[in-house]
Amino acid sequence: MSLVPVENVEHIGRYPPLPPDPPFEEPPPVVITPCDPWPPPYFLEDGLRKVTPYHYTYNTYCKQRWRDREILDIFAAEFRDRPTEYYEKAIIEGRVVLNGKPVPSTKTLVRNGDIISHTLHRHEPPVTARPIGIVHEDDDLIVIDKPAGMPVHPAGRYNFNSIVEVIRADRGINFNPLPCNRLDRLTSGIMFIGKHRQAAEDMSAQIRGRSVKKExxxxxxxxxxxxxxxxxKPILQISPKLGLNAVRANxxxxxxxxxxxxxxxxxxxxxxxxxLKEGEEHHPWKRxxxxxxxxxxxxxxxxxxxxxxxxxxxxxxxxxxxxxxxxxxxxxxxxGSTDAENDEDIMTRLSRMGKEExxxxxxxxxxxxxxxxxxxxxxxxxxxxxxxxxxxxxxxxxxxxxxxxxxxxxxxxxxxxxxxxxxxxxxxxxxxxxxxxxxxxxxxxxxxxxxxxxxxxxxxxxxxxxxxxxxxxxxxxxxxxxx
Structure with missing residues (x-):
């Protein structure tokens, strides 16, 4: 290797000085949840577990399908919890912010890497007051009998009324339940909860590896x-917003x-x-x-x-x-239906359930x-x-x-x-x-x-x-x- 002389060696061994004005902008602050009550504000009434309404802030990174879409369009298309008019008002009044700053317009485009924050007064739906059953427990896992009607993870309108948060409330704020499998909200039965990350990863790997049989x-x-x-028959997701799936060739x-x-x-x-009884001719399912x-x-x-x-x-x-x-x-x-021709009508009718009907x-x-x-x-x-x-x-x-x-x-x-x-x-x-x-x-x-x-x-x-x-x-x- 050849050695060559250098004229100025004053800065060797240390970092060169930073320019007076950094060419980048400091990242915006992310809104912090204004209220995260502990213990969760549960109360039992008429056989239901209920939660007293509380303020909460959702912080969500821009998903790939949201990129370069108007912010109101994203809320209207992706979230069923509130009507479009609510989200429009929330954006205008500053309860929805983008990267910690007020959103200039409901037509503002959301870009890759953006953080959307939405602060609202959260009203959780009630769930059953039935306790979570314990089928088996050891140092690594809890095998539970999940009650029907309770989601596994906080999602949508549910937060404290979820399996993860009910277990945490029962065992202490520092306990971190780690579900290894998932059941639909409306489904009951066997679920595995890891007590630590390695146990959860091991059981999840068994289930993914098809070495676990289910009935x-x-x-x-x-x-x-x-x-x-x-x-x-193959199954296709028709609407993620409505949770609708169907048999489709693709x-x-x-x-x-x-x-x-x-x-x-x-x-x-x-x-x-x-x-069929009299008057039931137009209801084939009654056969x-x-x-x-x-x-x-x-x-x-x-x-x-x-x-x-x-x-x-x-x-x-x-x-x-x-x-x-x-x-x-x-x-x-x-x-026996595999035809997508009526999917739009089906989604329209389903969206009315629980609201108008x-x-x-x-x-x-x-x-x-x-x-x-x-x-x-x-x-x-x-x-x-x-x-x-x-x-x-x-x-x-x-x-x-x-x-x-x-x-x-x-x-x-x-x-x-x-x-x-x-x-x-x-x-x-x-x-x-x-x-x-x-x-x-x-x-x-x-x-x-x-x-x-x-x-x-x-x-x-x-x-x-x-x-x-x-x-x-x-x-x-x-x-x-x-x-």
Whole structure:
């Protein structure tokens, strides 16, 4: 290496001086939550866990799909909690700020890296007052029985009324519950909560690695077919804002195995199965007399997979406010539908549920539903908060706190662990009726070897043809409309 002389060595060994005026602007301050009450302001009333309204600030980085869009357009399109007029007023009055500064106009464009802050008087919906059940606990994990109607993480209108925050409130502000799997808000059953990061990562990796088998219990409209029923229709997200998914040819691959556990005919004076009463000619779903308790094995894990597949098969979950809603999907309840032609109309009708209308799920016509619950449901009351003018909702009815879908069992394929719950109350036989009161033994045909059905996880094995894999005659494959 050659050495060369330098004329000025005064600054060698230290940093050169900064220019007098830095060429960059200091990052803007992020608005700090003005109120984060502890302990959470819970109170119990009429079988519900409620939260006293409080002020809160949401701080959100610009998502990719928000880039270069007007700020009011983002709020109007992405958030269902408030009407567009509310968000417009919040922007003008400075309750919505961009990078810590007032927004000049509702047409201001949001750029990559921007931070949107929204301060509001937060009104959380009530959830069930039922405590979170503990199935198993050790130094690493808590296995819980999640109550129906409670979201896992704070999201949307829910914050303190979430699994994570209820557990934190119970065990102390420094306890950090780490969910390893997720159930829909309306679904109950087995969930894994990590006590520390490594335990959560290890269990999450097992679930992602498809080494964990799952079994759900549900209650559906009508008499479900006998034998193993396989549905492998792809599922597409239609509206993230409304939480709507559907069977579509361009969706993600999804597979579920179903098997009927019990069927309970209607108690209506002996009406024959499949016969319509006078005035019911325009309601084909009423041919689905009574209800069935069905065991479900999801092989893939798409959002709303069981709910969408059961709707497609013509046996939606009895009290599903979305997929068993005749006011949204019409008299056929979306059976066998793969057509996107009516998606806009479906989304429009669904957006009205809980605002102008009460969600009319077919469960309202179940003889097991008390007349009081048919009238009582969460909807806008027409009143507003005297602090923030937020439209107020009535309390939800009992039938709105969850749906008939329960994650009954999770077990390791290697036999290292196995956690399960009993059957939920809605899956037990009606009074004075015989039927199963617990899940069947492992010898039950539903505990099938998926290799025999050619239904191994598609991410682990090449696609196989069901017919050429020796399917027995009692296995039904949902391959077409109305299957």
């Amino acid at each position: 759900y219990i549900t209650r559906v409209v009508g008499e479900f077919p006998d034998g193993e029923v396989v549905c492998e 969706g993600k691959e999804a597979r579920t195995v179903f098997k009927k556990l019990a069927y309970y005919p209607p108690n209506d004076g002996g009406t024959e199965e499949g016969q 689905l007399r009574g209800y069935s308790i069905v065991r479900c094995f999801p092989i893939t894990g798409r959002t709303h997979q069981l709910r969408v597949h059961l709707q497609f098969l013509g046996h939606p979950i009895s009290n599903d406010p979305i997929y068993a809603n005749q006011r949204v999907f019409g008299p056929s309840l979306g059976r 009460i969600a009319d799920a077919v469960a309202y016509h179940d003889e097991m539903v008390d007349a009081y619950n048919k009238r009582k449901a969460e909807k806008m009351t027409g009143e507003t908060c005297n602090i923030c003018d937020t439209p107020l909702y009535s309390d939800p009815g009992i039938h709105e706190l969850g749906i008939y879908l329960h994650a009954r069992r999770y077990h390791c394929a290697d036999g290292k662990w196995d956690y399960e719950t009993g059957l939920p109350d809605w899956a037990l036989p009606p009074p004075d009726t015989e039927g199963p009161t617990q899940a069947t033994e492992e010898s039950d045909p539903l505990a099938v070897d998926l290799k025999k059905l050619g239904l191994e996880d598609p991410e682990d094995q090449q696609e196989q043809n069901l017919v050429t894999n020796g399917l027995t005659s009692d296995v039904k494959v949902a391959a077409g409309a109305g299957a």
